[in-house]
Amino acid sequence: MAPRIRDLGDLSDEIWVCGGPLSNFEATQAFADLVPENTPVICTGDIAGYCADPSGCVDLIRKHGWHVIAGNCEIELGQGSASCGCGFETGSACDIAAGAWFAYASAALNEDDRAWMRGRPDWAVFSHHGRRFAVIHGGASQVNRFLWPSDSDAAFRIEIDLIRAALGPIDGVLAGHCSVAFTRVIDGVQWINAGILGLPPNDGRPDTRFVTLIDGHARIHRLRYDHTRAASRMAAVGLTQGYQTTLQTGRWPTQDILPAQMR
Numbered sequence: 569m570a571p572r573i574r575d576l577g578d579l580s581d582e583i584w585v586c587g588g589p590l591s592n593f594e595a596t597q598a599f600a601d602l603v604p605e606n607t608p609v610i611c612t613g614d615i616a617g618y619c620a621d622p623s624g625c626v627d628l629i630r631k632h633g634w635h636v637i638a639g640n641c642e643i644e645l646g647q648g649s650a651s652c653g654c655g656f657e658t659g660s661a662c663d664i665a666a667g668a669w670f671a672y673a674s675a676a677l678n679e680d681d682r683a684w685m686r687g688r689p690d691w692a693v694f695s696h697h698g699r700r701f702a703v704i705h706g707g708a709s710q711v712n713r714f715l716w717p718s719d720s721d722a723a724f725r726i727e728i729d730l731i732r733a734a735l736g737p738i739d740g741v742l743a744g745h746c747s748v749a750f751t752r753v754i755d756g757v758q759w760i761n762a763g764i765l766g767l768p769p770n771d772g773r774p775d776t777r778f779v780t781l782i783d784g785h786a787r788i789h790r791l792r793y794d795h796t797r798a799a800s801r802m803a804a805v806g807l808t809q810g811y812q813t814t815l816q817t818g819r820w821p822t823q824d825i826l827p828a829q830m831r
Contacts, residue, residue: 571690571708571734576635578695579608583781587744588614588639589629590766591673592815593621594801595776596628598793599765603632610692612744612762613639613705615685616673617652618811619766620801626681638688639705639745640712645674646685654712668809691734697784699739702731706745715743715761717750718829724754740786742779748830749777749788760786767811768818770826775818 584603589596589611603609611634616622629636636642644652652670690711692703707713708730715723731738740758748770749763763769763777775790795815802812810821823831 573734574635574637574689574692576608576610576692576694580695580697581607583608583610583696585610585612585742585760585762585779585781585786587612587747587749587762587764587777588617588641588766589625590614590617590764591619591622591625591669592766592776592798593619593624593628594795594798595765595791595793596625599778599791600628600632602791609634610703610742611636612703612742613637613688614641614744614764614766615639616641616645616677617766618669618802618807619798619815620805620807622673622676623678623681626677626684630684635692635703636688637692637703637705638685638690638711641670641673642685642688643711644670645677646682646688648674648682669807669811672805672807691731693735693738696781699784700735700737701740701742701781702735702738703742704731706743708734712745714746714825715759716746716827716830717748717752717761718827721754724752724759728754728757728759742781749779751786751788758786763788765791767814767820770820770823771818773818774815 615625705711708727743761747764750761752759762779765776768774768776774795775792778789780787799812799815
């Protein structure tokens with residue numbers, strides 16, 4: 569099925585980009601407080617997820633009018649599915665933990681939230697300082713494809729070719745899903761993963777990540793927020809599968825989704 573694509577037009581000024589808020593309201597609010605007035609924000613999907621306040625994150629993002637594409641969580645929650653569609657191996661620690669947080673998120677969202685999620689495009693495209701960018705969630709081949717900074721050029725080239733087939737020439741790609749912010753250049757195309765707002769990237773610090781795009785150049789930033797409160801809220805609603813500790817320590821409770829060289 570061809571992706572639903574939204575053209576955001578020419579975004580000539582500064583752009584702020586975030587990956588999955590993952591129900592972490594404290595981090596999402598901290599990010600929103602930093603965004604300069606009238607600055608466009610692009611979110612690469614997965615608003616609801618691991619943390620304690622899915623409806624609060626959806627409400628905040630809708631109020632601010634951010635450009636949001638559909639991550640696997642929007643797709644599955646919008647359809648009322650029983651699982652998150654994250655791409656975790658069946659029976660893995662990540663898969664087992666997802667059962668708890670996905671059920672919690674699903675129960676917390678109302679039908680209006682789900683309808684809004686169903687209305688999100690699969691991809692977006694925009695122009696910025698003479699360069700053309702695509703926005704996807706994980707990969708073009710699969711919404712939940714994990715593309716890591718350690719992956720081969722060939723892995724990225726497959727995705728870029730698929731995007732070009734649908735959109736024509738592009739100069740850059742904004743993506744998310746894998747939870748680790750990074751940039752790569754593949755055959756002249758800049759691949760920018762904005763990381764995620766909701767969880768730290770397994771680096772031993774509680775700060776999460778976001779990206780700014782200024783004059784066509786991407787910069788990765790750390791986001792400091794009240795991670796202690798966010799962790800306490802997770803514990804209070806019974807989300808104690810290990811990720812509440814991640815918010816404090818900056819370490820994931822399992823690394824089974826990571827490539828061997830990144831563990």
